[in-house]
Amino acid sequence: MQARPRTFCLTSGKGGVGKTSLAVNLAYVLADRGKKVLLIDGDLGLANVDVLLGLPVCSTIQDIICRQGDPLESVSYLTPQLAILPASSGVPEMVTLGPEEHAQLDETLQDLIRHFEIVLVDTAAGIGPSVLWFGSWVDHIIVLVTPDPTSMTDAYALIKVMAQNYQRRRFHLLLNAVRNEQEGRQTFDTLAKVAERFLHLSLAYLGSTPLDPIVCQAIRDQVPFIRLAPNRPASQAVKILADRLASMVSCRPPRRQTPPKAKLA
Amino acid sequence: MQSPFPKAPDCPLGAKTCPLLKVLRRLHQECRRLLQLAQTDPLTGLFNRRCLLKALEREMERTRRTGLPTSLIMIDLDHFKRINDTFGHHTGDQVLRAVSRIWSQNIRQLDILCRYGGEEFAIILPGTRLPQAVRLAERLQAALAAGPVCPNAHSVAITASFGVASFRPEEKMSAKRFLARADRLLLQAKMQGRNNVQYQDSSLPPAPTGVTQEERLAFYTKRNAYEQTYHHASQTQDVLPDQRQRRRG
Numbered sequence: 284m285q286a287r288p289r290t291f292c293l294t295s296g297k298g299g300v301g302k303t304s305l306a307v308n309l310a311y312v313l314a315d316r317g318k319k320v321l322l323i324d325g326d327l328g329l330a331n332v333d334v335l336l337g338l339p340v341c342s343t344i345q346d347i348i349c350r351q352g353d354p355l356e357s358v359s360y361l362t363p364q365l366a367i368l369p370a371s372s373g374v375p376e377m378v379t380l381g382p383e384e385h386a387q388l389d390e391t392l393q394d395l396i397r398h399f400e401i402v403l404v405d406t407a408a409g410i411g412p413s414v415l416w417f418g419s420w421v422d423h424i425i426v427l428v429t430p431d432p433t434s435m436t437d438a439y440a441l442i443k444v445m446a447q448n449y450q451r452r453r454f455h456l457l458l459n460a461v462r463n464e465q466e467g468r469q470t471f472d473t474l475a476k477v478a479e480r481f482l483h484l485s486l487a488y489l490g491s492t493p494l495d496p497i498v499c500q501a502i503r504d505q506v507p508f509i510r511l512a513p514n515r516p517a518s519q520a521v522k523i524l525a526d527r528l529a530s531m532v533s534c535r536p537p538r539r540q541t542p543p544k545a546k547l548a
Numbered sequence: 549m550q551s552p553f554p555k556a557p558d559c560p561l562g563a564k565t566c567p568l569l570k571v572l573r574r575l576h577q578e579c580r581r582l583l584q585l586a587q588t589d590p591l592t593g594l595f596n597r598r599c600l601l602k603a604l605e606r607e608m609e610r611t612r613r614t615g616l617p618t619s620l621i622m623i624d625l626d627h628f629k630r631i632n633d634t635f636g637h638h639t640g641d642q643v644l645r646a647v648s649r650i651w652s653q654n655i656r657q658l659d660i661l662c663r664y665g666g667e668e669f670a671i672i673l674p675g676t677r678l679p680q681a682v683r684l685a686e687r688l689q690a691a692l693a694a695g696p697v698c699p700n701a702h703s704v705a706i707t708a709s710f711g712v713a714s715f716r717p718e719e720k721m722s723a724k725r726f727l728a729r730a731d732r733l734l735l736q737a738k739m740q741g742r743n744n745v746q747y748q749d750s751s752l753p754p755a756p757t758g759v760t761q762e763e764r765l766a767f768y769t770k771r772n773a774y775e776q777t778y779h780h781a782s783q784t785q786d787v788l789p790d791q792r793q794r795r796r797g
Contacts (some may be wrong), residue, residue: 382615382717436767440759447757477766 289532290402292325292417293457295427296437298408301459302427303331304498305521306405308509312525313401314365318532321358321399323368323392325417326407328378330370337505338367345371347391348384354395366399378411385416392420401532410444419449423531425489429460430470439474446482454484457524458491460498467491489527492520589663591641592648600662600670604723607660607674608715615717619673619681622711622730623688626742628667631704643698643706654691655684670727678714678747685710685745709737712747 293306303326310322324332324344333340338359346352358366371377380388396402404421406414418424424445428438438456445451456474458467471488478484495517501508509518559566589596595603607618625647632640644667651669655661660672673681689710697706711733715726729748737746 381613383613432767436759436764439763439767443759443763473767477763480766481760481763 286400288321288396288399288402289423290396290404290421291423291425291528292404292406292421293425293427294406294414294418294441295408295434296410296439296441297431297434300427300429300431300434301492301498302408303335303405304502304508305427305457305459305492306403307332307335308507308518308521309525309528310365310403311507311509312522313403313529314362316525316529317364318529319364319366319398319400321366321368321396321402323402323404324370325404325413327370327380327413328372328374329407330372332367332405333369335502335505336361336367336507338369340369343369343371344388345374345377348377348380348388354391355398358395368395378407378413380412380416385412388416389420401528410441414441415444415449418445418451423455424451424453425455425457427457427459428470428474429458430462430466435470435474439477442478442484442486443482446484452484453487454478455487455489457489460494461491462494464491490520490524492517492524592645592663594648594652594669595660595662597662597664600660600664600672601723601727603660603662603672604726607672608721608723608726610674611715611717614675616675617677617714617716619676619678619712619714620726620730621671621673621681621685621688622664622713622727622734623669623671623685623708624734624738625667626707626709626738631706634704639698646697647692647706647708650691650695650697651688654688659684670730676714678712681712681714682745682747685712685747689743689745707743709734709742710745711735711737712745714748 293302293309295302306322310320314320322332324330326332327344330343332338338361340359342352342357344357347354347357354368358368360366402421404417406417408414418441426438426442428434442454445454456471458470461467461470468488468491471486475486475488478486493516495508495515497508497512497515498517501511504511508515509521512518557569559569587595587599604618604620610616611618625643628640628643631643644663648661648663648669651661651671655671656673658674660674662670662672664670671684673684676684689708692706692708711730713726713730713733715721721729733746733748737744740746
């Protein structure tokens with residue numbers, strides 16, 4: 284019997300801070316490190332993971348929920364180690380799933396993730412029902428932040444909602460698009476101080492990835508930047524982050540903080 | 549509510565008069581009539597108490613499935629016995645009918661208005677959160693105050709007391725207990741001097757506080773916080789005289 288896979292979500296509140304790009308690259312490195320990885324596109328209404336990879340999609344999470352499709356059929360393997368579960372695009376009703384549909388999603392996903400060691404969910408922007416549900420569903424929440432004050436306040440708002448409505452206490456902060464390590468640290472410190480003062484939470488610092496033009500280039504070329512330029516600063520940083528995630532997986536499993544069934548606000 | 553008895557089909561052989569179909573149609577008609585009798589209150593034409601409980605159970609199940617809360621308003625006409633005693637039971641009945649009509653016109657399409665008994669009413673509000681339910685109750689209170697309810701009793705102002713409760717999907721509660729919760733609030737409204745709306749704070753979801761101004765300010769640097777206040781002050785000073793001039797001109 285294989286151990287239960289460890290689940291992570293990448294979320295940020297604000298859009299356009301690099302969730303999908305980082306999720307794809309992290310998944311790639313983790314798979315390279317020999318882990319069996321499943322990357323779930325959690326942006327159920329405006330999916331992008333497939334676009335970022337230039338991947339043809341014939342079946343999505345929507346087919347699983349709406350047409351009782353076999354989840355394994357919706358999964359496409361990029362490498363023997365790396366699987367992608369794509370979502371639908373331009374389907375507003377997928378954004379506002381109710382408790383019963385979330386329960387169904389949980390059931391099918393639990394069944395699916397048994398085949399993997401690490402599950403990464405790239406969530407949508409905002410604090411909609413699907414974002415909050417994935418946030419309560421995973422073992423570890425990774426909050427992506429850039430040094431922009433708008434990104435910081437949105438990340439903080441998301442953390443507050445997850446803490447208050449879903450009793451989550453642990454958040455791993457990943458600083459993206461920083462000019463240097465110091466800027467990442469400063470941004471983290473600001474957020475950590477506010478969270479400590481108002482929410483009595485101590486945030487965890489997962490690491491930072493530098494502002495690197497290769498990231499934009501890779502998005503336009505529809506390839507992971509880790510493939511396009513494995514030695515660029517952004518790629519190096521992602522490798523370090525992937526190792527940290529991998530070490531989180533190898534340590535003891537976390538206590539489930541919330542029941543898998545999402546509590547409604 | 550939709551009738552479970554659809555119209556009888558045409559004769560499959562195309563016969564103009566079919567004795568069997570005739571009987572079938574009559575039976576359907578009779579069933580519809582009986583169903584209506586079983587569901588409605590004869591005086592007001594509203595749904596009756598039996599129907600209320602069934603509909604409430606159904607809506608609470610819908611809440612569990614969809615996550616949208618169900619709200620319930622319990623209403624009692626104030627000092628109704630006085631009307632009966634002063635003007636007679638006939639006038640009392642007229643008042644009940646008039647009030648039913650006014651409220652029917654003021655609820656929304658999906659709301660289910662029932663006569664609970666005597667001068668007590670209940671309204672099921674499917675997929676409605678507490679604040680919206682309270683607003684509706686206040687609208688019904690105002691509608692009652694707006695017009696003369698009954699020509700025979702126009703010297704008496706007809707008012708009502710309202711108890712509003714909400715059922716959320718994470719609560720474990722039977723339809724009867726939900727009714728009792730709204731009824732308790734109605735009693736509170738009575739004790740508060742009647743003609744008012746009472747709702748339970750605990751049935752309000754924890755107020756969505758969001759990120760407060762204080763928390764937001766913690767992300768501002770001192771410099772731009774200062775510029776904001778300066779900008780705000782200069783705006784009020786500059787704009788006001790301008791506007792005054794324009795008005796004079």
